[in-house]
Amino acid sequence: MATALMTTPTQRPADSPARDWVERLRADGPEGEAAVAELHALLLKAARFEIGRRGAELKTRGGDGEDLAHQAADDALVAILGKLDDFRGESRFTTWAYKFALLEAAVKVRRRAWQGREVPLEDEAWRTLADAGAGAGAGRRAEEAELFAALREEIERCLGPRQREVLVAVALNDVPIDVLAERLGSTRGALYKNLHDARRKLRHALADRGFDLGGGEEQR
Amino acid sequence: MKRDRILGRVLGPAAPELTCEQCFEELDRYVELVVAGAPADERVPGMHAHLDGCPACAEDFRSLRDLVTRQED
Numbered sequence: 001m002a003t004a005l006m007t008t009p010t011q012r013p014a015d016s017p018a019r020d021w022v023e024r025l026r027a028d029g030p031e032g033e034a035a036v037a038e039l040h041a042l043l044l045k046a047a048r049f050e051i052g053r054r055g056a057e058l059k060t061r062g063g064d065g066e067d068l069a070h071q072a073a074d075d076a077l078v079a080i081l082g083k084l085d086d087f088r089g090e091s092r093f094t095t096w097a098y099k100f101a102l103l104e105a106a107v108k109v110r111r112r113a114w115q116g117r118e119v120p121l122e123d124e125a126w127r128t129l130a131d132a133g134a135g136a137g138a139g140r141r142a143e144e145a146e147l148f149a150a151l152r153e154e155i156e157r158c159l160g161p162r163q164r165e166v167l168v169a170v171a172l173n174d175v176p177i178d179v180l181a182e183r184l185g186s187t188r189g190a191l192y193k194n195l196h197d198a199r200r201k202l203r204h205a206l207a208d209r210g211f212d213l214g215g216g217e218e219q220r
Numbered sequence: 221m222k223r224d225r226i227l228g229r230v231l232g233p234a235a236p237e238l239t240c241e242q243c244f245e246e247l248d249r250y251v252e253l254v255v256a257g258a259p260a261d262e263r264v265p266g267m268h269a270h271l272d273g274c275p276a277c278a279e280d281f282r283s284l285r286d287l288v289t290r291q292e293d
């Protein structure tokens with residue numbers, strides 16, 4: 001596949017055997033309609049794949065996975081047809097297209113799973129931090145208790161209301177960012193910017209207080 | 221939540237990272253590089269840090285990687 005990535009668009013592999021996907025999707029009449037139907041079938045397959053992975057989230061809410069898969073495929077198709085000019089040919093067309101279907105499906109499942117659920121309040125986040133600090137114990141761990149206490153203070157002191165709201169919900173209370181975006185009338189990207197800025201402020205504030213934060217990175 | 225995980229989630233990655241929009245734009249290329257065993261993090265700087273910091277984009281990455289891998293099996 002490394003070789004396939006270095007080929008020219010006209011040599012693109014098996015997913016566009018005869019003519020380029022983009023060209024076929026733009027064609028008028030039966031040829032274009034056939035290409036759109038073919039693409040929709042691929043998007044539906046990807047959406048079912050994603051919803052299948054998230055079956056447990058949906059089952060607890062009594063969700064209809066097949067209905068969501070069709071909605072996700074339909075929405076992905078509309079998005080793709082509106083963004084054909086953005087396809088740069090740096091991956092296979094199907095890989096590019098799949099990401100739209102997976103995103104639509106994942107967002108729909110997250111939102112369905114959280115339908116009717118309240119976003120947890122700050123109190124629960126403070127308990128999380130307090131528990132983490134209290135579990136620390138003696139010696140080196142006492143420093144961790146101090147760090148968590150300082151973290152809570154700085155979350156309250158140096159963050160703006162929106163930054164604190166997003167940080168507490170997403171980073172401490174595990175609210176999916178797409179669910180929060182829907183509740184706040186925002187977007188994933190805008191809220192992540194709030195989260196990013198909040199994290200940067202906290203890192204600086206804690207470093208100024210002499211804490212060695214290291215990488216602090218989470219495993220994928 | 222374990223303490224390290226809490227710190228990781230609250231403080232996020234220390235390294236410069238892409239935005240969610242940039243991540244989505246590069247995701248297909250990045251996934252194909254990863255699946256091919258190519259140096260994806262060199263070719264798409266900031267992606268690894270973003271996936272460490274953004275749980276939703278990290279889930280999207282894993283889904284696309286697994287779907288593409290399955291197509292190739």
